[in-house]
Amino acid sequence: MSTNSTKNKKNNPLGLSQTIIDANQTISKIFLEVQDVAKNSSNLPAINEIINEGIKEVQATTKATENIATVNKVLNARLNELRNSTKDITDHVQVQTKGIRDFALHVDSITSRFDALRQSIMNTSKYIEALQNVHDEITLEQFRVNHLGKKGDISLELRKLGAMDPNQRKEIAPLLNGLKGDINQAISQKKQELFEKALEEQLQQEWLDVTLPGRARRQGTIHPVSQTIDQAVAIFSDMGFSYAEGPQVETDWYNFDALNIPPEHPARQEHDTFFVKSDTNEDKSPNVLRTHTSPVQIRSMTRQGVPIRIIAPGRVYRCDYDQTHTPMFHQIEGLAIDKNLNMAHLKWTLEEFCRTFFEVDNAELRFRASHFPFTEPSAEVDIRCSWEKGQLKIGEGSDWLEILGCGMVHPNVLTACGVDKTQYQGFAFGMGLDRIAMLKYGIPDLRSFFESDIRWLRHYGFLPVDVPSLHSGLSL
Numbered sequence: 001m002s003t004n005s006t007k008n009k010k011n012n013p014l015g016l017s018q019t020i021i022d023a024n025q026t027i028s029k030i031f032l033e034v035q036d037v038a039k040n041s042s043n044l045p046a047i048n049e050i051i052n053e054g055i056k057e058v059q060a061t062t063k064a065t066e067n068i069a070t071v072n073k074v075l076n077a078r079l080n081e082l083r084n085s086t087k088d089i090t091d092h093v094q095v096q097t098k099g100i101r102d103f104a105l106h107v108d109s110i111t112s113r114f115d116a117l118r119q120s121i122m123n124t125s126k127y128i129e130a131l132q133n134v135h136d137e138i139t140l141e142q143f144r145v146n147h148l149g150k151k152g153d154i155s156l157e158l159r160k161l162g163a164m165d166p167n168q169r170k171e172i173a174p175l176l177n178g179l180k181g182d183i184n185q186a187i188s189q190k191k192q193e194l195f196e197k198a199l200e201e202q203l204q205q206e207w208l209d210v211t212l213p214g215r216a217r218r219q220g221t222i223h224p225v226s227q228t229i230d231q232a233v234a235i236f237s238d239m240g241f242s243y244a245e246g247p248q249v250e251t252d253w254y255n256f257d258a259l260n261i262p263p264e265h266p267a268r269q270e271h272d273t274f275f276v277k278s279d280t281n282e283d284k285s286p287n288v289l290r291t292h293t294s295p296v297q298i299r300s301m302t303r304q305g306v307p308i309r310i311i312a313p314g315r316v317y318r319c320d321y322d323q324t325h326t327p328m329f330h331q332i333e334g335l336a337i338d339k340n341l342n343m344a345h346l347k348w349t350l351e352e353f354c355r356t357f358f359e360v361d362n363a364e365l366r367f368r369a370s371h372f373p374f375t376e377p378s379a380e381v382d383i384r385c386s387w388e389k390g391q392l393k394i395g396e397g398s399d400w401l402e403i404l405g406c407g408m409v410h411p412n413v414l415t416a417c418g419v420d421k422t423q424y425q426g427f428a429f430g431m432g433l434d435r436i437a438m439l440k441y442g443i444p445d446l447r448s449f450f451e452s453d454i455r456w457l458r459h460y461g462f463l464p465v466d467v468p469s470l471h472s473g474l475s476l
């Protein structure tokens with residue numbers, strides 16, 4: 001025991017028992033372990049403090065007493081304390097580790113979001129780069145359909161959102177929608193660029209010389225016959241005649257019978273009549289193309305009764321063709337029935353008309369006795385004129401040109417129209433409109449009136465604004 005104690009005193013200046021030394025060693029070892037564990041903890045200073053205090057206390061206790069029982073008690077208490085403190089540390093470390101793991105997960109998710117964002121930015125730039133190669137509207141539309149159209153790649157991706165895990169959707173949806181918005185915007189921008197480019201190109205190519213004179217537009221002209229009809233109507237209207245019309249396909253009763261031209265009358269042959277075949281009833285007297293405007297006298301008197309004053313311009317037809325005859329030509333019919341009308345009224349009416357129409361104050365008429373079945377007495381009227389150097393002049397010279405037929409209406413005609421011939425009488429006249437147009441405007445050939453030659457019409461035609469009226473003067 002003494003040997004032991006001497007030997008121990010060298011290494012053990014305090015003279016501690018072996019048990020305490022061992023305990024101290026064990027404690028130190030445990031402290032080291034604790035330290036090791038606590039190294040990773042942010043609570044390290046506190047742990048260290050506990051351990052140091054523990055060491056100090058163990059040392060103080062061992063120094064103060066040799067009592068093994070007390071030492072053991074102290075040691076056990078210390079060890080428990082240490083164990084507890086180690087448990088705290090472990091718990092703490094575990095909590096920290098979980099925190100770190102969570103943090104790492106968080107970092108992972110941020111990283112993956114950054115990755116997705118980077119990817120989407122790359123995608124956007126990929127689309128925008130592709131858009132740079134688009135140079136026309138059609139390709140641009142194709143681009144839009146390819147990406148944003150119903151089956152476009154982005155639309156298909158957007159459609160997948162519905163099936164996604166909500167967290168994932170939360171991250172992806174804004175990215176996809178953002179991408180869609182960016183592409184849409186890029187497309188509109190491109191559209192605008194293309195439009196401006198096209199406009200620019202157009203402006204470069206096209207230019208307008210605003211100093212060039214306008215292109216004259218050809219204006220239509222009024223046919224001389226139409227102009228003549230308008231003039232005649234204006235003149236007779238001013239004298240109190242009304243305008244009347246009748247059909248161009250006429251029954252032979254109106255065209256002949258009622259006008260005192262019975263079937264056997266030679267005048268029928270003279271009229272070179274065009275007959276119109278009736279396909280309903282062969283026995284019925286045939287229709288004709290009216291050979292003169294005189295049937296309008298009958299129609300007007302029958303319909304309207306008397307007294308009456310009418311003029312009836314229109315087309316008539318005869319089977320004839322030479323320089324002065326065409327199968328269709330124009331007449332103007334005049335009729336005046338009243339109680340006291342006589343040849344003087346007829347003469348004044350026609351003279352007044354010719355003066356106004358030919359615009360010659362001294363237009364002189366010559367009445368030659370003639371025969372028409374529907375008038376008694378009848379006359380043909382010539383107008384005084386001269387031909388000088390191929391120029392026709394009305395109202396002077398020693399030539400006479402026939403212009404119309406006229407007379408006092410035959411009693412048979414009045415009767416045919418139901419007019420009392422003992423009470424009423426009157427005059428009628430029929431004038432060739434083409435003929436007086438030729439005379440007035442110096443047109444040599446009747447046929448040219450109806451050949452529809454636009455050059456002829458341009459030469460002889462009248463501007464639509466030259467509307468004849470007595471008020472403003474017949475010819476402007």
Ligand code: DAH
Nearest residue numbers: 292375405406407428429430
């Ligand atoms: N109808 C006659 C013809 O075509 C013209 C004519 C003559 C008409 C005498 C008349 C008239 O009204 O009284 O030849």
